[in-house]
Amino acid sequence: xxxxxxxxxxxxxxxxxxxxxxxxxxxxxxxxxxxxxxxxxxxxxxxxxxxxxxxxxxxxxxxxxxxxxxxxxxxxxxxxxxxxxxxxxxxxxxxxxxxxxxxxxxxxxxxxxxxxxxxxxxxxxxxxxxxxxxxxxxxxxxxxxxxxxxxxxxxxxxxxxxxxxxxxxxxxxxxxxxxxxxxxxxxxxxxxxxxxxxxxxxxxxxxxxxxxxxxxxxxxxxxxxxxxxxxxxxxxxxxxxxxxxxxxxxxxxxxxxxxxxxxxxxxxx
Amino acid sequence: xxxxxxxxxxxxxxxxxxxxxxxxxxxxxxxxxxxxxxxxxxxxxxxxxxxxxxxxxxxxxxxxxxxxxxxxxxxxxxxxxx
Numbered sequence: 001x002x003x004x005x006x007x008x009x010x011x012x013x014x015x016x017x018x019x020x021x022x023x024x025x026x027x028x029x030x031x032x033x034x035x036x037x038x039x040x041x042x043x044x045x046x047x048x049x050x051x052x053x054x055x056x057x058x059x060x061x062x063x064x065x066x067x068x069x070x071x072x073x074x075x076x077x078x079x080x081x082x083x084x085x086x087x088x089x090x091x092x093x094x095x096x097x098x099x100x101x102x103x104x105x106x107x108x109x110x111x112x113x114x115x116x117x118x119x120x121x122x123x124x125x126x127x128x129x130x131x132x133x134x135x136x137x138x139x140x141x142x143x144x145x146x147x148x149x150x151x152x153x154x155x156x157x158x159x160x161x162x163x164x165x166x167x168x169x170x171x172x173x174x175x176x177x178x179x180x181x182x183x184x185x186x187x188x189x190x191x192x193x194x195x196x197x198x199x200x201x202x203x204x205x206x207x208x209x210x211x212x213x214x215x216x217x218x219x220x221x222x223x224x225x226x227x228x229x230x231x232x233x234x235x236x237x238x239x240x241x242x243x244x245x246x247x248x249x250x251x252x253x254x255x256x257x258x259x260x261x262x263x264x265x266x267x268x269x
Numbered sequence: 270x271x272x273x274x275x276x277x278x279x280x281x282x283x284x285x286x287x288x289x290x291x292x293x294x295x296x297x298x299x300x301x302x303x304x305x306x307x308x309x310x311x312x313x314x315x316x317x318x319x320x321x322x323x324x325x326x327x328x329x330x331x332x333x334x335x336x337x338x339x340x341x342x343x344x345x346x347x348x349x350x351x
Contacts, residue, residue: 009308068294071301075292091305105308116306127296193299201295210299242296248304 004049007096009042010077011246012106012113013087016041020084027073028052035099038107040114043081044099052095061093075246082124082246088116089246116251122217123188125250126243128227129196130179130209132172133238135165168236169206175234176209182230186223187213191249208237212249220244 008027016034026032026045035042050056060066071092078089096102106113184190195207215223224241231239 012306067298071294071297072292074301075297089301089305091307092301094305094308109308125300127299129296193303196295196299200298201293212300212304242293245300248300250304251306252304 004053005046006049006052007044007099007102008047008052008074009044009090009094009096009102010074011043011081011087011089012037012117013041013043013081013085014114014117015085016043016081017084020081024077024080025073026077027070029073032077035103037103038110038113040106040110040117042102042106043077043087044096044102045077047095052093057093057095078246078248086117086120086122087246088113088120088251089248091252120214120247120250123214123247123250124217124220124244125247126213126215126220126223126241127245128179128183128209128211128213129207129240129242130172130176130237131203131205131207131240132168133236134205135168171236172206172208175237179230179234179237179239180209180211183211183213183223183226186219186226187215189214189250193249205238212245214247214250215244 008030010026010032018034021032021034021043024032026047028045028047028051030045030047032043032045035044051060060070074092078087081087082089096105180190180192191212193210193212195210196203198204201207213223220243227239227241231237
């Protein structure tokens with residue numbers, strides 16, 4: 001009574017220490033295996049197609065709890081392996097019908113994978129997010145103004161607030177661009193993700209930068225210090241550093257070299 | 270003390286192993302839905318392998334952002350591509 005099985009691909013690496021895989025629970029709770037493919041190693045595991053076929057995935061990916069659990073399981077395997085050595089992570093939900101087709105696919109692309117592995121080496125990804133800093137306390141208490149008509153005073157206050165808000169936004173966006181430029185100089189490559197949706201992040205402040213930086217081994221401390229210095233220099237924004245991450249953001253088409261870093265998304269709607 | 274609000278979300282790089290559970294889901298989704306190698310579809314290593322149980326990754330990312338909507342007028346692709 002075998003269920004139809006699929007093969008979930010996590011990552012491709014040069015060599016994988018089999019010991020790193022023992023005890024790892026993959027997506028759907030299954031075991032994770034290392035499979036030789038074209039001189040490389042595919043890290044993959046069985047999944048039930050009932051849950052991971054195309055149709056099922058389309059349905060399940062709409063389910064936030066499912067998506068969260070699956071993303072964490074995918075990441076847990078990749079993160080554990082990334083601590084052992086260079087790897088190329090796959091995007092979530094790369095599912096094959098058989099190990100044979102995984103091997104064939106990777107073998108056919110072995111040159112590309114090797115090139116990517118060489119480029120990444122021991123580099124790791126770090127994330128920096130910037131939010132508009134919290135609004136400063138109002139300078140004057142309401143009602144403290146001179147005796148213009150109440151309606152006029154209200155409109156004037158309102159106009160001032162709007163214009164102050166706009167200039168705070170502009171300043172935050174400019175700071176974010178400066179910070180991104182500075183941080184990119186510490187990185188081998190840099191990339192901006194779109195700003196995160198507040199509904200997902202739970203963060204109410206406006207996000208003005210959501211960047212990833214690929215750092216050479218040993219440069220993380222210097223980078224974190226640079227972030228701290230820049231945070232002190234740019235009070236209009238609040239910075240958050242995350243990492244180290246496996247190099248998820250630097251294996252796709254959008255990864256860019258230092259001189260061509262995408263500018264942070266504008267927030268001036 | 271700089272008076273800044275710099276937050277560190279994971280262990281020091283030289284320190285003990287980071288805790289996967291503490292990775293914020295939203296940061297993770299940025300990476301596993303928009304990063305990683307795409308072995309099918311329309312991006313980097315796109316190949317026409319009919320064996321692949323196709324997952325339209327564009328649709329996939331859309332579904333994730335649909336969860337998160339409302340759309341912001343200028344944000345969808347502004348930073349990610351050029």
